[in-house]
Amino acid sequence: QEAIDRKEKRSETFKTAVHGVETGTHGLKTEELGRRAPQWVRDNLVTMCMRCKEPFNAITRRRHHCRACGYVVCARCSDYKAELQYDGNRLNRVCQECYIFLTDHVVLEDRAGKHKGILEKGAAELSGKSLLCSSLQLLDKNGKGSTRGWFVIPQDDPLVLYIYAAPQDVRAHTSIPLLGYQVRDLPQGDSRHLFQVAQSGQVYTFVADSAELKRRWMRAMARCAAGITHPEEGEDADS
16 A cells, blocks of 8 residues: 555656646656657756756756656756656666656655755746746846846745746745735836835845736736735736
């Protein structure tokens, strides 16, 4: 019974969330794992290993693709081989989770049951069920530089703004509690669509790609700051 429960729990890892258009991926159903070639997650959609969450770099932590699920993973997390039916049962490089699922072998560093922290929620998972998600820029405090990222307000945690470096990252690099913030419109400068959220001297300045996107974000943030957590009628759940 323990083996059955463990396998069912691992199966949940591969159930597909509803992804937005910009995520560009479609996951495999559990029963298709190893039987059908996956659609690979594009390298430019992630900045960290989709399994262990360690950042990639060009020298010591390079990108690899799991041939079973299509995730972008590091060498350590893809140091496994499993027979894949769609490739004539030849051995292929797979990630740890797919290796366990496909072979029923147990490995010492199984993280399947590890509790997820507040930032360890995947961007694609949250984006599929969000009040609003899109690419934005966050300006530096001096206003001279900016960082582009993937911003999400989840339906199940609507008082928090999650900020990811890329739309398929499996861990947010920061989060901002929105409750109590003031949302401010800013004049358009250098053809940029600017707005702010501020509270007790803490100010965040954002740049949207269009006036319409700016309007939607200001509206969503203002509602969350006021503690209104249900989706607004007539508004799309995400971007």
